[in-house]
Amino acid sequence: MSEMSQPLVRHKTVQKIHLTVVQIVLTLFLITFLLPAIWMVSSSLKASTEVFAHPIVWIPERPQWNNYARIFEILPFGRFLWNTILVTGLAVLGTVISSVMVGYSFARLNWPGKNLFFGLMISTMFLPEIVTLIPRFMIFRELKWIDTFYPLIVPHWFAVNAVYIFLVNQFLRGLPIELEEAALIDGANRFQILTQIIIPLSKPVIASITVFALLQHYNAFIEPLIFLRSMDNWTMALGIRALNDTNVQNWELVFAAGTMMVAPVLLLFIFAQRYFVQGIALTGFGGR
């Protein structure tokens, strides 16, 4: 025994050193990865002269809190914020309701043609969105929907994002079927089963869809860029891009607007990481 223990002790110290090295390497990576965020937040509080100062100013000498107030004077960011909230809220609501319904149908109900439609649904996940973008634009143009919020909201009430249906489907397949059968024998109809049994049990997956959809619509850029025209209808993402165009002198304002836009995303991520991780685990999609 005593012969064995000595290499074991050595082995442990080697492992300890090894772990420390790994931790140092990871910390270096961590700093690199967080650098943009750190720089953005710190620059948002700088005076004009400090932003590109040499050497780098990390902590502004006198934090310029009124940078945040000044963004609202240059562009109507209050309006952009309301637009973003409205579009995001309605689109997410539609996504959640329709995805749960459709996912339930695919996961739990038996109907003729289901396998065909399921295959079609999966294949739309791999269809580049860009291919349908032009005709969708032309359809919305015919409907006189360009420069309104409708193109950004209405399609999502039809569960057009198959990923969310797939997520619900994967989750519901893991629930025991007996619950539903018992309710059926008791005379409940499918709608009652959905609202009274399935939805209460699916809270985690509903939370997952909600966070991913929130992120998707809040950050959306290409579609607002194409479908929205007048400044009154812009979302935050478009406003920030415009700030870059109109205001090249005052970079600290770009940083402040950026911080303001990213802060909710950051909070969402910190408080709902569980649901992000769960969504990735269920589908294998990394939220791309």
Added chain:
Amino acid sequence: MPQNPYLNVLLTALLTVVFILVSSILLASLAWLLARLFRQTAREQQNAFAGYLFAAPWITGFLIFVLVPLGFSLYWSFTDYRVTASAPPQWVGLENYRQLLLADDGFRASLLNTLYLTVLGLPLQMVVALLLAVLLNQKMRGERVFRMAFYLPVILGFNTAVLLIWRLMLNTGTGIINQLWRAAYQIPGVSELLRGIIYVQEVSAAFFLGLNNRSFNLMYKVIEAGFPEVNRVPLWVQSPLWSKMSVILLMVWGCGAMMLIFIAGLNNIPKELHEAAEVDGASPAQRFWKITLPLLTPYIFYNLVVGMISTLQIFEPIFVLYRDNQPLLSSAISMVYYLWQKSFSHFEIGYGAAISWVILVIILSVTLVQFALQNRWVHYDIY
């Protein structure tokens, strides 16, 4: 009719719901009727009704927002159709495709740039993701914090604001990245390495640009200029030699999603395999190459397929970095960016539709080739 636009939106949402309800009930009734006609049991009729009722939103949405648009875009791709001319589409047969594939230098450049990002950027992204995953797999304290921090760029990267910040960070003179680069020159021994990186990158980028412009003068110039002098910095968003590298940098920064997939893969490797190999005297490097990597191949395959699909569609980073930088745009423009330019800024709808179908065919064939080749290197049998 000056109405409150917010009220209009809510009204439209309501109308949408009504439309969905009506179409769902119609579709479900149709299914029920068919089931009845085919003399199915009462239970089966009910199932058909309920199934179609709940799936109907997606089925109608699929028709309106996917199938019909696909049909239109296929038709337009064979026509000369410009919104500005306000003339109906003119059938031109394969003319759009002929011009696109044989005569359009702009598309050729965008295709080659996108391939550059796919062939160079994607593997780099995957290597960094794998490295981080292996390091995190050591199960040490704070592992969760690290994991979340590395995933954070994926969440933030969707955001225009963060892409804009990158643009400022990459500024040659004042950007933070070059400030750090200059600082690194003070560390002894690092100088040669940094200059070497600059040299290799510039020569290879010049070679690639040469392929694109069919003239290698730039490459000869870069080689003639010789090994970069001390204190040279990368010209990230300033020189065509670096414009694509900046995008690759952004891609590597957003490798967190791939990393999470790799971590899941590493967790699935049975511990006993490593323990047995260790007892047999295998070194950590041997264990990585002989056990970890082969067992990870399904996950590598997955990341490769999904990564290629998304890299071939890259748009936003290039849009934010180079949209108002005309001299650099042609050295960085991607296929989807070119599509956007043609259809939404020149309004050549027919031509744009043809581009989108070429992109679709490229993505589809690349994916199919990967699935066909997977038997050669992906090991599923061990599980």
